[in-house]
Amino acid sequence: MELAPFDLTVHIGSGKTGTTSLQAFLADNREELVRRGWLYPRTPGPARHVQFGMLMMPDNELTQYRAWKRSGETDPEAFRRRVRRRLLSEIGEAAVDNVLISDEGMFSSSPRRIAQVRRFADNRARSLRLVAYVRRQEDHLLSRYQQVVKMGNTARLTEWYAANGGRMYDYHAVLRRWRDGARADALVVRPFERAKFHQGSLYQDFVDAAGMGIRADQLVAPSDRNESLCAEAVELLRLINLFRIEEQGAEPWQITNAPLVRTLAMESGPTLSLPRSDLDAFMARWEEPNRRVAEEFLEEEDRPLFSSPSRKERVDVQRLDPARLDYYLPLLGLPEAEWAGIRRVAEREAAA
Template identity: 30%
Template structure:
C-alpha cells in the first residue's frame, strides 16, 4: 500500500506554485517513486476529485465512481502518492470520512499550510475582488469570512489521527529555503535542492493591488458575478502597466488590530495543538494603498484607455462614472 500525502491548502499559501511544480514534473517525480495521479485532477490540481467527493453523487457512488476507480488503479503499487487541492480544506466531517474510507489500507498524511490571518485574508480579498464581483470593503470581508484555521486541522485530525496531520506556517522565514515547493518536498522525503526538476520562472498567481484593484472593485458594483469574473485575465494583463498595480495590499493599523483580535483564540489553539506559532501583527500591514486617492483619477484614465486600446471588455466600463479631483477627498477626510 502507498504512503499518501494529502495537500489540502490553504488557498493563498503558494498552492498554485506547488501544483504547477507537481504537474510539470509528474513523470520525473514518478521516476523517483512519487506518483502525482492524473485521475481526478484538472491541468494542475485535484480540484475535480475534491468537488466530486463532497457532492451527494460522489458520496453515493463512492469507489464505484469512474474517477475514484481510476485514481485507486493509478496509485496501486506506488510507494508515495501526492494528491493536492486547496478545495480539500473546505470539506466537512462527512466528506472527510468518505475520503478516508476510499483510501482505507493506505497510510495517509495530511499537510496543511496556514498563514498569519491578516495577510491571509488580505491576499484572499485581493483575489476575490479580481476574480469575482466582490465589492465590499476589506473589513467587511473579514467580518463575513471568518475561518478559524485550527478547526480546519481538527476536522482532519479527528478522522486520520492527530499524528497524521502536519500544519506548516506559510512564512518565508520558516519555509525550507524560503520556498513552499522546497518545504513540501522535504516533508514528503523528496531530497535535494530540486534543481533537477522544472520550475516556472514567474509567479503562478500574482496579486493585483493599488488603484487597479480598487477600480475592479468599483466596476464589480455594476456587473453580475459571471460578467465580473470575465475580466480577470484582462486585469492581470493591465497590472503590468505600473508597479503599483501589483503586490500586497496596505491594511490600516486599526483594521489589523480588529482582525488580529478576532483570531486571538485561533492563534492560541494552533500553538497548543499543532505547534504553529503565529505572531500577532501590530501596526499597518505594508503594501499598496487601495485606493491611492492622489493618483486615482489618472490611474482610472490609464487603465480604461489601455483596456480600450487592447480591445478588452473592461474598457466598456470607461463611461460608467466620471471621477472628479480625488485629492479633494483626501483633504475632506483629513
C-alpha cells in the same frame, strides 16, 4: 483493477499559501517524481486537483461549487464514478508507492467531506498523510479579497470583510476538525513564512513536509506565479466586474479575469488594506487559537506560529479616479464599445 498498496499524501492548502506555485512545481516535475516513486496524477486536474476535492463533496456542496457550475456537469454521481475510475486506473498504471494530491479548496472542508477523504484512504491506501500551510490571518485576508475580486466579486473590501472576516481563520478549529475527522497517520502543519521555510525555499519546505525525501533544487522550479495587485488595480477589476454584471448580465461565477490580472500584475503601488486598527482587532481574535496551533501542531523550533506583521506598503482607501481609465482601458485591450459603460460605473462608484 486491484491496486498495489500505496501511501496517500493530501495537500489540503490553505489557499494563498503558494499553492499555485507548488502545484506548478509538482506538475512540471511529474515524470521525474514518478521515477522517484511519487505520482502526482493528471486525472483530478493538470496542476490543481480540483476534481479530487469535488469528488469528496456531498451533493449539496458540489452543486453550489464554482468549479461545478463552470464544468457543464449535470449528474454528481456519474461525475464521481468517472473521476474515481480514471484516478484509480492512473494510480494502478503508475505502480508507485506514493500518491500525492493537492487542492487548497479542501482546507475549510465540512465534516462530511473530511469523512469522505478518510473513506477513500481506508478503501485504497495503506496510510494517509495530510499537509497544511497556514498564513498570518491579516495577510491571508487581504490576499483572499484580491482573489475573490479576480473571480468576479463586486463588494468593497469593508463590505466583504464584514461578511467574511471570521470565516476559516480559527486555524485551530479547522485543523482539529481534520485531525479528528480524517484520523490521518500524520498531519503536518507548516507556517507560510519565508523565514521558517526549510533552506529558505517553499519547494524544499513542502517536499520535506510531504515526506518525499527529495532535494527540491534537483528538480525544475516554475516561473514566479505571484500575481499580487496594487490597490488601484484591485479597484479597477471590481469596477469591471460591476460592469459585466450590471450591463452585460453576467453571473460572478462566469467572469474570468485572468488575462487582465496578468497585465495588471505589472503595475506597482501600495496594496489595499483595512485600517490598521481594524487589522489589529482582527488579529487579536486569533491570538489564542494561533497559540494552540503552535503548541499542538508545530515543532518547538517553529513556535510561535507567526512572527512580526507584514511591512508591505498599504492604503485603506478604495477608490479609482475615473481619469485613470484613460490609461488602463487601452492597456488592458478591452473593446472600445465597453469603455463608456465601465466609465459610468467608475464615476458612480467614485462619487459614492
